[in-house]
Amino acid sequence: MSTQELAIDTTVEMITLTIDGFEVSVPKGTLVIRAAEKLGIQIPRFCDHPLLDPVGACRQCLVEIEVNGRKFPKPQASCTIPVEPGMIVNTQLTSAVADKAQQGVMELLLINHPLDCAVCDKGGECPLQNQAMSNGGEESRFEGTKRTFEKPISISSQVLLDRERCILCARCTRFSEEIAGDPFITLNERGALQQVGIYEKEPFESYFSGNTVQICPVGALTGASYRFRARPFDLISTPSACEHCASGCDMRTDVRRGKTLRRLAGDDASVNEEWNCDKGRWAFKYVNANDRITTPLIRDEGGRLREASWPEALALAAKGLKENRSAVLVGGRVTLEDAYGYSKFARVALKTNDIDFRSRVTSKEERNFLASHVVGTQINYRDLDKADQIVLLGFEAEEESPIVFLRLYKQVRKRELKITAVAPFASRGNKKLKAELIATQAGSEASAISKISNLSNKSVILIGERLSESTGAISAAVTLATSSGAKLAWIPRRAGERGALEAGAIPNLLPGARPVSDSVARVDLQAAWGVSGLPSNPGLDSDEILKEVERGSIRALLVGGVDPLDISPDYQTIMEKAFVVSLEIRHSAVTQIANVVFPVAAVVEKSGTFINWESRGRFFEAAVPDSLSRSDVRILSMLADEMDSSINLPTVSSARDEFNSLGTWHHRESFTPVSGISPSIASDKANLCSWRLLLDAGSLQDGENNLAGTAHPSVAMISKNRADALDVNDGELIRISTSRGQITLPCQIDQIEDGSVWVPRNSANSKVIESLGITSGEVSVVKA
Amino acid sequence: MPLTDSDNLVMDSIINRYPRSRSAIMPLLHFAQSKDGYVTSESIEVIAKKLNLESAEVSAVATFYTQYKRGPVGEYHVGVCTNTLCAIMGGDEIFESLKEHLGVENNGVTDDGRVSIEHIECNAACDYAPVIMANWEFYDNQSVESAKDLVDSMRQGTPPAPTRGPDRLPTWKENSALLAGINDGLANQGVQAGEPTLLGLKIAQSGNKKLTPVLTQYYDQKDSFTLEGYRRGGGYKAIERALDMSPDEVIQTVEDSGLRGRGGAGFPTGMKWGFIPQGDNKEHYFVVNADESEPGTCKDTPLMLANPHVLIEGTIIGSYAIRAKHAFIYIRGEVAHVIRRVQQAIEDAYKAGLLGKNILGKGFDLDLVLHVGAGAYICGEETALLDSLEGFRGQPRLRPPYPAIAGLYARPTVVNNVESVASVPAIINNGAQWFASLGTEKSKGFTLYSLSGHVKNPGQFEAPLGITLRELIDMAGGMRDGNKLKFWTPGGSSTPIFTDEHLDIPLDYEGVAAAGSMLGTKALQIFDETTSVVRAVLRWTEFYEHESCGKCTPCREGTWWLVQILKDLDAGKGEQADLDKLLDLCDNIAGRSFCALADGAASPIISSIQYFRQEYLEHLKIGGSPFNPAASSLLRSVGVRV
Numbered sequence A: 001m002s003t004q005e006l007a008i009d010t011t012v013e014m015i016t017l018t019i020d021g022f023e024v025s026v027p028k029g030t031l032v033i034r035a036a037e038k039l040g041i042q043i044p045r046f047c048d049h050p051l052l053d054p055v056g057a058c059r060q061c062l063v064e065i066e067v068n069g070r071k072f073p074k075p076q077a078s079c080t081i082p083v084e085p086g087m088i089v090n091t092q093l094t095s096a097v098a099d100k101a102q103q104g105v106m107e108l109l110l111i112n113h114p115l116d117c118a119v120c121d122k123g124g125e126c127p128l129q130n131q132a133m134s135n136g137g138e139e140s141r142f143e144g145t146k147r148t149f150e151k152p153i154s155i156s157s158q159v160l161l162d163r164e165r166c167i168l169c170a171r172c173t174r175f176s177e178e179i180a181g182d183p184f185i186t187l188n189e190r191g192a193l194q195q196v197g198i199y200e201k202e203p204f205e206s207y208f209s210g211n212t213v214q215i216c217p218v219g220a221l222t223g224a225s226y227r228f229r230a231r232p233f234d235l236i237s238t239p240s241a242c243e244h245c246a247s248g249c250d251m252r253t254d255v256r257r258g259k260t261l262r263r264l265a266g267d268d269a270s271v272n273e274e275w276n277c278d279k280g281r282w283a284f285k286y287v288n289a290n291d292r293i294t295t296p297l298i299r300d301e302g303g304r305l306r307e308a309s310w311p312e313a314l315a316l317a318a319k320g321l322k323e324n325r326s327a328v329l330v331g332g333r334v335t336l337e338d339a340y341g342y343s344k345f346a347r348v349a350l351k352t353n354d355i356d357f358r359s360r361v362t363s364k365e366e367r368n369f370l371a372s373h374v375v376g377t378q379i380n381y382r383d384l385d386k387a388d389q390i391v392l393l394g395f396e397a398e399e400e401s402p403i404v405f406l407r408l409y410k411q412v413r414k415r416e417l418k419i420t421a422v423a424p425f426a427s428r429g430n431k432k433l434k435a436e437l438i439a440t441q442a443g444s445e446a447s448a449i450s451k452i453s454n455l456s457n458k459s460v461i462l463i464g465e466r467l468s469e470s471t472g473a474i475s476a477a478v479t480l481a482t483s484s485g486a487k488l489a490w491i492p493r494r495a496g497e498r499g500a501l502e503a504g505a506i507p508n509l510l511p512g513a514r515p516v517s518d519s520v521a522r523v524d525l526q527a528a529w530g531v532s533g534l535p536s537n538p539g540l541d542s543d544e545i546l547k548e549v550e551r552g553s554i555r556a557l558l559v560g561g562v563d564p565l566d567i568s569p570d571y572q573t574i575m576e577k578a579f580v581v582s583l584e585i586r587h588s589a590v591t592q593i594a595n596v597v598f599p600v601a602a603v604v605e606k607s608g609t610f611i612n613w614e615s616r617g618r619f620f621e622a623a624v625p626d627s628l629s630r631s632d633v634r635i636l637s638m639l640a641d642e643m644d645s646s647i648n649l650p651t652v653s654s655a656r657d658e659f660n661s662l663g664t665w666h667h668r669e670s671f672t673p674v675s676g677i678s679p680s681i682a683s684d685k686a687n688l689c690s691w692r693l694l695l696d697a698g699s700l701q702d703g704e705n706n707l708a709g710t711a712h713p714s715v716a717m718i719s720k721n722r723a724d725a726l727d728v729n730d731g732e733l734i735r736i737s738t739s740r741g742q743i744t745l746p747c748q749i750d751q752i753e754d755g756s757v758w759v760p761r762n763s764a765n766s767k768v769i770e771s772l773g774i775t776s777g778e779v780s781v782v783k784a
Numbered sequence B: 001m002p003l004t005d006s007d008n009l010v011m012d013s014i015i016n017r018y019p020r021s022r023s024a025i026m027p028l029l030h031f032a033q034s035k036d037g038y039v040t041s042e043s044i045e046v047i048a049k050k051l052n053l054e055s056a057e058v059s060a061v062a063t064f065y066t067q068y069k070r071g072p073v074g075e076y077h078v079g080v081c082t083n084t085l086c087a088i089m090g091g092d093e094i095f096e097s098l099k100e101h102l103g104v105e106n107n108g109v110t111d112d113g114r115v116s117i118e119h120i121e122c123n124a125a126c127d128y129a130p131v132i133m134a135n136w137e138f139y140d141n142q143s144v145e146s147a148k149d150l151v152d153s154m155r156q157g158t159p160p161a162p163t164r165g166p167d168r169l170p171t172w173k174e175n176s177a178l179l180a181g182i183n184d185g186l187a188n189q190g191v192q193a194g195e196p197t198l199l200g201l202k203i204a205q206s207g208n209k210k211l212t213p214v215l216t217q218y219y220d221q222k223d224s225f226t227l228e229g230y231r232r233g234g235g236y237k238a239i240e241r242a243l244d245m246s247p248d249e250v251i252q253t254v255e256d257s258g259l260r261g262r263g264g265a266g267f268p269t270g271m272k273w274g275f276i277p278q279g280d281n282k283e284h285y286f287v288v289n290a291d292e293s294e295p296g297t298c299k300d301t302p303l304m305l306a307n308p309h310v311l312i313e314g315t316i317i318g319s320y321a322i323r324a325k326h327a328f329i330y331i332r333g334e335v336a337h338v339i340r341r342v343q344q345a346i347e348d349a350y351k352a353g354l355l356g357k358n359i360l361g362k363g364f365d366l367d368l369v370l371h372v373g374a375g376a377y378i379c380g381e382e383t384a385l386l387d388s389l390e391g392f393r394g395q396p397r398l399r400p401p402y403p404a405i406a407g408l409y410a411r412p413t414v415v416n417n418v419e420s421v422a423s424v425p426a427i428i429n430n431g432a433q434w435f436a437s438l439g440t441e442k443s444k445g446f447t448l449y450s451l452s453g454h455v456k457n458p459g460q461f462e463a464p465l466g467i468t469l470r471e472l473i474d475m476a477g478g479m480r481d482g483n484k485l486k487f488w489t490p491g492g493s494s495t496p497i498f499t500d501e502h503l504d505i506p507l508d509y510e511g512v513a514a515a516g517s518m519l520g521t522k523a524l525q526i527f528d529e530t531t532s533v534v535r536a537v538l539r540w541t542e543f544y545e546h547e548s549c550g551k552c553t554p555c556r557e558g559t560w561w562l563v564q565i566l567k568d569l570d571a572g573k574g575e576q577a578d579l580d581k582l583l584d585l586c587d588n589i590a591g592r593s594f595c596a597l598a599d600g601a602a603s604p605i606i607s608s609i610q611y612f613r614q615e616y617l618e619h620l621k622i623g624g625s626p627f628n629p630a631a632s633s634l635l636r637s638v639g640v641r642v
């Protein structure tokens, strides 16, 4: 257990020892180096990392230790020795032996170091540089020849390795093996020639590779995108939260002159510990893309968007929304405050419950589940840590919520936590988790889930947003949880979905878990908002909204941060029929058809809160100061004013305060289970299954080619039997088609369920919704 | 490596030897070399796939060990020992002349692809110095001429048979298969022992009462290495006795005997066995450390060549005592014929019902696997050995947990040296009292002393602990040419050197420690007055630099620096202050590093400066070495040895 974990567990015994003459009490199992930290005594170190297994390799942290009156004959590595009662420790501050040992090690570390701090990315924030100043000797006595290596080599498109600077602390290799389960970088050779490296033909393509750059204590590992871009003292750092997924990583954003130059994983022991994924770390260039919208735009007679003043645009938008039956589509990327703005705007200004944050395949079963079992509940990473068993349903942890994956992997490695996955095949991530696979065709999840047994009240069932694609599957999961006492958690992919749910940006819920169908709850909210009435019929789901637009009964749409393709392949012809008001940061499929476009702030430019899957609020301030862009809620508030139905949310903080003051409603919708229907697929066809890969064609990854270079190649996975039937070999092209279109990809023959074919949902050459019009179901597969 | 069906079967059978598949990585790499001659990237990928590993993990392992080659080597790969003792006795001259003769550099291959050469570290044959290994077969007592003849004949495809090896020199690929554990059936060919191995026994047989041949008692029987030969001398009687005792009784007997580990540290063997938790419902493992690579150490290797069954018998008894059902012998990879003999002995023991299920009908099951190393001294360190055996890079592990609690596969494990294990059958047969009555008060029993270097007749001497070097040199016929003894190692290069002042200290654990060194492996490397101590120490330091595993800073960087300073000093460059710098550096390395390898690296430097500071200064004064390497070489007198 890490010290942090030990500290949380209050049953742990405390041990008292003396360090440099001061007594300190720490939990049993604490390492000496961290007990010293508690006293403010900093023992220099390189290989030590609180989240990695101790190795004692660099020997920088040597101290003198005495136990029971017996002194160890040699100085000991304080990063490897757990405290003992009555232990007496003398660090460099009080022991000449320890001080000399440390200086000796520092001198040895530097003999082969190039000392090119002036041109090194790490310069100014380098543990080696800093500790050489504080704990090193004056001058090196080394007069010999330094070891040389070819200067930086690319170990992936996003990470460079300078072996001359490497001090072989093995943090990077230990991280890759112990934390990420991706031993793609290893120590190679031995002795003075030992070096970090990849296997020559296989780059360091781990979703978590950026963490090694962050924890490398020297400038040996650098990010290709940040290299030579800045010096640490030029940067303004702001704590922030990641906008890319519902894991909820704490982050730090470093900005220079209004531009984000890098993002680092923040330190939050209860969420991401000190890690993040490469998407969160490196996908931020979309903010500075040259298609950013900077002023309001309106469509002129000729059908072209032109710049407009705020009053002009607001007036036009207000008119269009007021005069027509309107609905709201708000994507899963909004902050809690913005979602609340949309939610209130829909109810107060548009007087409708036709609002949905789910821009994806949805179902009534899902919204019933969200309103009955998810909204207002809490479950957290600690529950995963303590679980006796985890079940993954419609959820690929490594692809869809990477930090959840790391947490599971940690427990698998530490105590062989049992994991069961209902999926069409064992993905790489699930293999790393040693998950037991219940091989299941898309659509047949309900019957697979109903066969799971042996769960207890310490088990956790993790439901991905994709489970809604399979009728009856969520109901089966709820039944399983009820019968076993296991906990249920819903893990959406996008960072804003859970917040939007809490904010009531969904047809059957008002803010604060208030069911639309609950008249008492409605009255309560009415009073809080000071309005005379609220629409009382549950609204339409996102796909139904588009259907009504197509039929012409809904004639205006307010759209914020949505990729409409996620909802319907035919969105364009449909939406062209409506008056569309779009709030966007960049030009998009929606702005192309919108009548009015308002520019909004990107995450780094505004403050706000994301609610992660645990229901934990991740508040952040603007990292780019003085941005002129406004958060959605401010624009919605202006728009409501213009419509004479004020929502009174002039600032982000007013939205947050108002939402918090509403509290959580005590009464939930009841859940009505739906039975499963197994899909019937013609015998000469295949059942399509797909999910999004972490790194894919998602629009928030635009502009970062180094990151894209490490995305997994697009392949179509089929079973050996199907390959034989099609007469294809591994790597040969196959074509997957529906009446709508086709996708052609190299095949990968794997142990996938025979009836299925899997393709990535939104990757290069594999845009499933656009090309096939479905995310699962019957497709033809032929040799291309 | 395009795989045939039968290759696949072989690879699967290799994997099946081990409780966990990753352990098969080393034999699979040897096997890959038997196909392609070296480790190709294709074979790395094949192995990764078979073992469910990333290719990076396999290449990380492959690049750790020197026996795995990155490019083609000759059909005959010639290794010239240039570790200190062989180098001084003529190895350096041999290596230089071979390079010139073949027109290739270190690691070079002749154009016809027939011969490649490499300088190698001590190959556990110091009493046969200077030594050449060809495809890891012994060519003992070489000279410049014999070495040239050897490579010439190789180029013609007609190399002579090894000195101690099969009747015909196998090719590189053939022997790589052997190293992968594939028996070539040649174990019964060749001598059981060479003359130096038999020296002590012959002296004892001629009536010398100071020597007590037990392990070496039947070394002179031509079939001493066979099951029949071993049985004829009373072999495999001890296991019958042991299996009739309770495991705890066996442990008690070994404890009572006072047997201490012969691998260097001298830890009481019975006590070590007693540390294994009992009734814990976990697998236990018994691992024999047959890595013998400490410079100067050459006792286990001839023992396994001449008497492998005693090791197997000891392993069975030890495994029974600690309740292990699985045992391993981790043997260094550079001794092909020894590997053959041990492999054959294991197979014969299985056939005779001495291994496998229900041994001798007494209900005890044991599987014994020979695991062949691949060139890494550090793998003799017991925790590095375990990592290596698990299929990782052979780097030492953090302790605690100690192997007795979490060793192989994190299960309770005993690691014992070959000689320690081989000593057990005699203890069971003759009783703890008998063993304890030999030797000195705290260092009980008999042991193998290996004398090498500038004595008239180097060789093995089995004697009670406590004998002196003076007595041993006397038995070895005195110093060569009547020269004066200058310095010597009591137990390998990692033990501080001694001088002629120390001729009469008792060679037991306490006696040697009291005089400021360690008994170590009882590898007595003797150097006479013609030898430059600076040269000797430089070469040893180069050895440690080469063998440093790289894990920790002081050893990895420190040995790199030490070599540079010593090279300068040997060349007479530098100043007096460099000696103090050297000592200060040693102070920053020894006791500051992760494992004892670095302590060993500092030992020869510190002790040589202690005894021979003047000689270092002399180098600086005259700007070079005052010694003539030819004078310390044996080559000028080759052939006149008795």
Ligand SMILES: Cc1cc2nc3c(=O)[nH]c(=O)nc-3n(C[C@H](O)[C@H](O)[C@H](O)COP(=O)(O)O)c2cc1C
Pocket (backbone or CB within 6 Å): B260, B261, B262, B263, B264, B265, B266, B267, B269, B289, B290, B291, B292, B293, B294, B377, B378, B379, B380, B381, B382, B383, B415, B416, B417, B418, B420, B421, B595, B596, B597
């Ligand atoms: C660098 C190094 C190399 C070693 N090499 C060997 C070796 O080759 N054989 C051996 O038996 N012990 C070797 N040892 C000692 C082992 O770590 C271990 O102490 C020994 O195998 C225990 O066996 P014993 O108790 O029977 O002596 C080495 C130790 C170190 C530090």
Ligand code: SF4
Pocket (backbone or CB within 6 Å): A165, A166, A167, A168, A169, A170, A171, A172, A173, A196, A212, A215, A216, A217, A218, A220, A221
């Ligand atoms: S690259 Fe950095 S983290 Fe990795 S071993 Fe080298 S110094 Fe340590």
Ligand code: SF4
Pocket (backbone or CB within 6 Å): A242, A243, A244, A245, A246, A247, A248, A249, A272, A276, A277, A278, A279, A280, A281, A401, A402, A403
């Ligand atoms: S895991 Fe999710 S929240 Fe964390 S950095 Fe990656 S995308 Fe962002």
Ligand code: SF4
Pocket (backbone or CB within 6 Å): B378, B395, B396, B547, B548, B549, B550, B551, B552, B553, B555, B556, B593, B594, B595, B596, B597, B598, B599
């Ligand atoms: S002292 Fe350190 S570098 Fe040297 S062999 Fe031991 S662990 Fe490896």
Ligand code: FES
Pocket (backbone or CB within 6 Å): A044, A045, A046, A047, A048, A055, A056, A057, A058, A059, A060, A061, A062, A077, A078, A079, A080
């Ligand atoms: S920090 Fe303790 S050994 Fe590296």
Ligand code: FES
Pocket (backbone or CB within 6 Å): B081, B082, B083, B084, B085, B086, B087, B121, B122, B123, B124, B125, B126, B129, B131, B295, B296, B297
């Ligand atoms: S065999 Fe050459 S030094 Fe030992």
